[in-house]
Amino acid sequence: MMLWAGIAAFMQKEKCEYLIGCASISLADGGHNAAALYHAITETNLAPAEYRVKPHLPFPITEREAGHKPEMPPLIRGYLRSGAWVCGEPAWDPDFHSADLFMMLPLAKLDSRYARHYLKDGAKGEAKEDATA
Numbered sequence: 001m002m003l004w005a006g007i008a009a010f011m012q013k014e015k016c017e018y019l020i021g022c023a024s025i026s027l028a029d030g031g032h033n034a035a036a037l038y039h040a041i042t043e044t045n046l047a048p049a050e051y052r053v054k055p056h057l058p059f060p061i062t063e064r065e066a067g068h069k070p071e072m073p074p075l076i077r078g079y080l081r082s083g084a085w086v087c088g089e090p091a092w093d094p095d096f097h098s099a100d101l102f103m104m105l106p107l108a109k110l111d112s113r114y115a116r117h118y119l120k121d122g123a124k125g126e127a128k129e130d131a132t133a
Contacts, residue, residue, distance in 0.1 A: 011107055019105040023076045024098040025090065027059075033071055034099035035064035038090055041076070047085035051104055055091030059099040076101065083109040 011019060025034040038061050046052075072080075082105055090099035 017107055019084075019107065021079070021103050022100045023073065023079060023103050024093070024096065024100050025073060025076070027097045027099060031059065031099065032064050032068045034059060034090060035061045036068040037070035037072060037076070038086070038099075038101070039064075040070050041072075041080065042086050045080055045084070045086050047087040047104055051085065051087050053088040053102050055089060055100075055102075057092045057094075059090040059092035061089055076103070079103045079105060 007019065010016070025037055027034060084103045084105035087102040087104050090101050093100050
């Protein structure tokens with residue numbers, strides 16, 4: 001929580017509008033979880049078209065077990081609960097044996113519960129005003 005609070009304070013100080021980052025999914029199960037998770041979370045959390053990205057080395061998301069119930073890594077869960085979007089298909093990172101999702105959180109979209117924890121009073125309203133200017 002201290003790390004997220006520090007990031008939020010930095011964003012507020014520098015008047016940043018977006019937090020972007022990479023969130024990894026292990027491929028230890030052959031990638032079935034990564035593919036199932038991508039399909040599950042993009043139904044409701046896919047970024048608008050203007051914010052989408054394409055990986056240089058895409059992970060093959062079509063190859064998955066039928067009926068695989070995805071398990072969400074804590075970092076992705078935190079991003080999504082905060083209001084973040086998934087910006088495209090996962091990249092394949094063979095060195096770390098993971099599928100990496102590009103995540104983007106517009107500060108103006110930050111869920112109010114998280115804004116109260118991480119931002120000073122009124123900061124979310126200020127962020128919304130800055131984002132629309």
